Amino acid sequence: MNILEIKNLKKSFDTEVIKDISLTVEEGKVVGIIGPSGSGKSTLLRCATMLETIDSGEIIYMNEHAVRTNPDGKAVYASPKELRRIQRYFGLVFQNFNLFPHYSVIKNITDPLITVQKKSKNEAMEIGRRLLEKMGLSDKEHAYPCQLSGGQQQRVSIARALALNPKILFFDEPTSALDPELTGEILKVIRDLAQEHMTMVIVTHEMSFARDVADHIIFMDGGVIVEQGNPEDVINNPKNERTKAFLNRFER
């Protein structure tokens, strides 16, 4: 079953940032997206999560079209009501966490459950506490985001996304805003999720992590997919010159 299908996605700001990208994510698979800054990785994620509107192409979650393209090549989004339903299929973990600073850790996780999914407070608290325990943050339930380290904040934001029980979870450079000694705790959480067969798309600069955790690696540059395949092939034996040059820079 394909959780996500993207077909011929194009997106321009002033210049064309994404030039005709297609990809599919199957249930239980982890896709790693790597590539230099400005290659369009983050924009691709923002298009998939509908934080940006695309120019043309199709985005399909669970066989439901969020966006189609009419014959003259213009993207047409589903109705707001349909989009709200489709939105529940995915979650997004931001580079800068974007926790709500005025809510305690537990409220950051439970408020969307209560406000958006109309769950009871008790049920939400149960879900929140279970996820905090999973993230090793049970003792921080009543803390505020400003009292946590970057790594802890990111774990809360992962818990917040997981609480809504998405079919697929996107990570936009989840460790880029963290001190090097804190990246490990986030990578471990994502590894654990991969072992539980959580479907994920991860944009990252952590090459060895991407190789270890992903089932499929996509190398992007200049708004196109330059090379893709299984992690061993792409990261250890890249065929394309641009992939080689990029990975070489990372080795050093």
Next chain:
Amino acid sequence: MGYVGHGSVPCPVEFVIKLNGGALVELSVMLSILSKGMLLSVEIFVLTLLFSIPLGFVVTFGRMSKNFIIRNLVKIYISIMRGTPLMLQLMVVYFGPNLIFGIKISNEYRFTAVIIGFVINYAAYFAEIYRSGIESIPVGQYEAAKVLGYNKFQTFMKIILPQVIKRILPAVTNEVITLIKDTSLAYVISIPEMFSQAKALASSQNTLVPYAIAGVFYYIFNYIVAYIMEWIENKFSYYKIS
């Protein structure tokens, strides 16, 4: 004295303090007259805040509207409110209906005019404070809320507004304190608030003491308000905005 010079200003009877043949009054009488004026000042203060704080939100939404016409009309309104003296605005609101439209103005309209004048002036200032607060909230907060499925109303009420309030409280405190002192401008349309009374007393008694007392009253009023605002600010100090 200033208001005597407004030849066309109708001077209300109740405004003239009737003293026994111009005899000197005791300090206690002065205090009681000034206290009554103070009550009126407090009334202007409370009513102005009551209406201008919510109205400021309406104005700020207009100012931030995507509609070109609405946005620019609101911009002009704010520009006039901030670009002309409040004293003049009070006079326009009070005398305007008569001078422009020939409507006969009643004595009761005097107080209404003061409230209207203060409210539309302060709403403009509050609106600009709100706007600065709303625009200072990182876009990531909106994006996180959107991805989590909050609708626009929920996002504003639950995520954005609480953070905006925390950010703008110091600026709002400034305005509120300025308003206390601005209530004295109501004397221009002969509202018997504290400053008007002090002025009347000063001229009839030939002493500056009423002004000194009024100054102390204003200060005490401000001190209490500043204390309350600080207490509210402390209520919001349990978190830091990243």
